[in-house]
Amino acid sequence: MATIKHDCEWFYASISAWLEKGELTDAISVITRDGEPETLLAVVRSYTDFNVYYCNGKPYKTYQHAFAAIGAAIDRANPEHKPLNDNWME
Secondary structure (H helix, E strand, O other), rough: OOOOEEOOOHHHHHHHHHHHHOOOOOOOEEEOOOOEEEEEEEEEEOOOOOOOOEEEEEEEHHHHHHHHHHHHHHHHHHHHHHHHHHHOOO
């Protein structure tokens, strides 16, 4: 069973760790809360414990906003490639 921890610092640290390894795609996701399908959370899998996910602690109403938060976290961790959209268009 997976655990979600609401810890913004570990959310950013985990994104940085996965970016460094180059395997971020499988580690990030947007999920719903149990009993609250209208509430979305941006999460990243722990780099050291695959049964733990970290959330930035903010609920979202749309996938667009949740994924934008993940994109902002990636840009923060990888500023030399900010914004990611520049790389996708090349």
